Amino acid sequence: MSETDYIGQNYSSGDIYLKRNVILIADDAMINREILKEIFEEQYKIMEVSNGEKAIDVIETNQNRLCLVLLDLVMPKKTGMDVLEYMNENNLIETIPVIMITGEATDETDEKAYELGASDIIYKPFSTNVIMRRAKNIIELYEHRRDIERKLAERDRELYEQRLKLQKSNEFLVNALSSVVEFRNLESGEHIQRVKFFTKILLRYLMKRFPKYKISQEAADLIANASALHDIGKIAISDNILTKPGKLTDKEFEEMKKHTIYGCDILDKFKQEDENEFYKYCYDICRYHHERYDGKGYPDGLKGDSIPIWAQVVSIVDVYDALVSKRVYKNAYAAEDAYRMINNGECGEFSSDILECFELAKEEILIVSEGAFS
Numbered sequence: 001m002s003e004t005d006y007i008g009q010n011y012s013s014g015d016i017y018l019k020r021n022v023i024l025i026a027d028d029a030m031i032n033r034e035i036l037k038e039i040f041e042e043q044y045k046i047m048e049v050s051n052g053e054k055a056i057d058v059i060e061t062n063q064n065r066l067c068l069v070l071l072d073l074v075m076p077k078k079t080g081m082d083v084l085e086y087m088n089e090n091n092l093i094e095t096i097p098v099i100m101i102t103g104e105a106t107d108e109t110d111e112k113a114y115e116l117g118a119s120d121i122i123y124k125p126f127s128t129n130v131i132m133r134r135a136k137n138i139i140e141l142y143e144h145r146r147d148i149e150r151k152l153a154e155r156d157r158e159l160y161e162q163r164l165k166l167q168k169s170n171e172f173l174v175n176a177l178s179s180v181v182e183f184r185n186l187e188s189g190e191h192i193q194r195v196k197f198f199t200k201i202l203l204r205y206l207m208k209r210f211p212k213y214k215i216s217q218e219a220a221d222l223i224a225n226a227s228a229l230h231d232i233g234k235i236a237i238s239d240n241i242l243t244k245p246g247k248l249t250d251k252e253f254e255e256m257k258k259h260t261i262y263g264c265d266i267l268d269k270f271k272q273e274d275e276n277e278f279y280k281y282c283y284d285i286c287r288y289h290h291e292r293y294d295g296k297g298y299p300d301g302l303k304g305d306s307i308p309i310w311a312q313v314v315s316i317v318d319v320y321d322a323l324v325s326k327r328v329y330k331n332a333y334a335a336e337d338a339y340r341m342i343n344n345g346e347c348g349e350f351s352s353d354i355l356e357c358f359e360l361a362k363e364e365i366l367i368v369s370e371g372a373f374s
Contacts, residue, residue, distance in 0.1 A: 020067035020143070021045055023135075026055035026083065027072040027101065032124070036070055036101075039128055040135070044068075052078025056086050059096065066096045067139050071118075073102035073109060081109070084116035093117035095146070097138045101126065174228045174282075191321055192228050194368065198317035199227040201364050205357040206313065213309050219277070223310045226281035230289045230314050233263025245328045257298045260287050284308040289315045294349040304351075312354050317365075319347045320358075324369050335369040 023044045025036045033048045040046060044067065049055050052075045059066065073080040080100060087093040093116070100113050103124035110121055119138045122131055203220040206213060215223070234242060237259050241252050248256060263286035271279060288302060288311035295303030307315075323338035333341070339362060341347055343355060350358075358365075 020065055022047060022062060022065040022067060024049070024055065024058050024062075024066055024069045026050075026052065026058075026069065026075065026080070028075045029072075032072070032101070035128075036131075039132055051076045052080065052083045055083050059083070059087065059092060060090075063092055063096060067142070068135055069096060069098045070135070071098050071100050073100055073113075074104055081112065081116065084113065084118060088116055095142070097142050099131075099135060099138065101131075174225050191325060192231075194321050195227050195230065195314065195317055196224050197368060198321065198361075198365055199314055200224045201361045202313050202317060202354075202357050205360045206309070206353070209357060209360065210353050215309070219281075222278050223281050223285070223313070226278060226285050226310070227314045227317075229263065229267070229282050230285050230318060231259060231263070232266055232286060233259035233261065235266065236262035243328055247329070257290070260290055260299045263287070281310055284311050285314045287311075289318055291315070292348040293351045293354075297348065312351060316342065316350050316354055316358055320365070323347070335366050339366075 021044055023040050023046055025033050025046060025048045027033050027036070028050045030050070033050070037046050037048065047058055047062070049058055054077075055069070055071065055075075056078065059069065069083075071080045071083055080102070084093070084098060087096065087098065097119040098117065100118045100121045101124065102109075102121070113121060120134055122134065200220065203215060203223060207215050207217075207220060237256060241248065241256055244252070264283055267279070267283055267286060285308075287299065288307050291297035291300065291302040291307045291311065292315075293304060293307065293312070295301050297307075320338050320342060323333045323341065324335050326332040339358075342350070342358070
């Protein structure tokens with residue numbers, strides 16, 4: 001075996017380690033490698049190479065086992081700086097600490113080594129006790145950081161799983177509550193599911209076309225689920241008004257408009273001490289989905305961007321689905337006619353951003369309207 005080969009009577013390529021315990025010694029002088037190996041071989045498995053090119057090969061194939069690289073500055077084929085640059089380019093310097101060991105350093109090379117991520121620089125000739133202590137301190141520091149990162153990753157995974165469970169629970173409760181409206185035959189049985197589906201479609205275009213609203217994918221999922229409760233307040237409206245086949249009187253219409261307020265009263269009974277994002281979306285959509293951009297909506301007469309954007313999204317898809325659905329008081333409009341009526345302002349005013357997204361989503365929404373929704 002030549003001195004440029006990997007030397008490691010303490011190392012087997014087939015071993016599987018639960019923790020990093022391999023030190024790579026990269027130095028073109030055999031005597032230096034022997035001295036360093038003697039210092040560390042009782043506590044660590046050792047690999048040796050005599051040039052920078054071999055060092056890169058070992059680092060590349062054993063990056064998950066290395067706990068430290070002891071790196072000479074001046075070596076043939078590739079220098080210690082070349083090795084550091086490789087580790088930087090491949091994001092390895094954050095997980096594998098490097099101690100430069102050199103007898104030919106200058107202030108300039110020291111500065112560059114530190115800039116490239118070297119943890120320490122030790123000058124030849126070195127003290128056995130000093131290099132052992134400094135190496136162990138650095139290894140322990142990196143192990144501690146990896147342990148913290150591992151725990152944080154586990155905690156993030158636990159939180160993610162908890163959010164998924166909560167989301168499923170929220171969706172179940174939302175569907176259960178919204179089904180109360182359907183059981184009273186207030187609307188077609190698929191209205192709520194279509195509103196949720198149309199909301200998802202429209203939000204996708206809104207997120208892509210108008211990042212200024214800063215709606216994340218997680219928020220979009222919550223908004224879509226919250227949209228199912230937009231008409232929950234109709235539970236509090238009498239059947240005489242809800243199922244009336246003809247036009248409502250002014251008094252009846254004023255009572256019907258109160259479903260936005262009644263819905264918020266119902267939601268308030270489910271409100272937790274710590275108001276969360278999902279509750280906010282539910283509340284805003286329930287209260288403001290009949291507001292109009294020109295201020296002529298209800299119940300509060302909000303105008304323009306004072307209407308929450310998620311309520312604006314649900315508003316337009318709710319209007320559209322009401323137009324294309326048969327109700328006790330009207331027949332269904334054709335989907336193309338419904339699009340024309342909304343764009344012409346026959347159903348109230350919507351923002352130009354919402355109308356643009358509504359137009360972009362037209363093909364997908366028409367497919368659903370024609371019966372592809374399941």
